[in-house]
Amino acid sequence: MLLVCLLALAALFALWYLLPGRHWIAGLTVFVLPPALLAAGVALRSRLAGYWAGVLALFWFCHGVMLAWSSPGERLYAWIEVVLALAVIFSANLAGLKARLGRKRG
Secondary structure, three states, rough: OOOHHHHHHHHHHHHHOOOOOOHHHHHHHHHHHHHHHHHHHHHHOOOHHHHHHHHHHHHHHHHHHHHHHOOHHHHHHHHHHHHHHHHHHHHHHHHHHHHHHHOOOO
16 A cells, blocks of 8 residues: 555656646656655565655645645645645554554553
8 A cells, every 4th residue: 555655646746746847857856756766665675665655754744734725726736645645654654553553462
């Protein structure tokens, strides 16, 4: 699920920044490449990629909320970014939550 969410986030950013031709270099380096590279790391089963995906998702969440409130023209993209960021945070932490809550202490 984490891999799918990261790829969807990279696709969203590509659609948002690269297709209209605005902010091409900034859109690619700041928004599209990080989730794409993290998706490659997740596909290679790197634990660090999952960790950093969760950390960066907090920034994506804040970015989405900020734009949803301040930029009416980009509101739809921003809310999709917020939902995907929450999905990345949840799926990046799912294994740890299962391990923590699945154990019975005794």
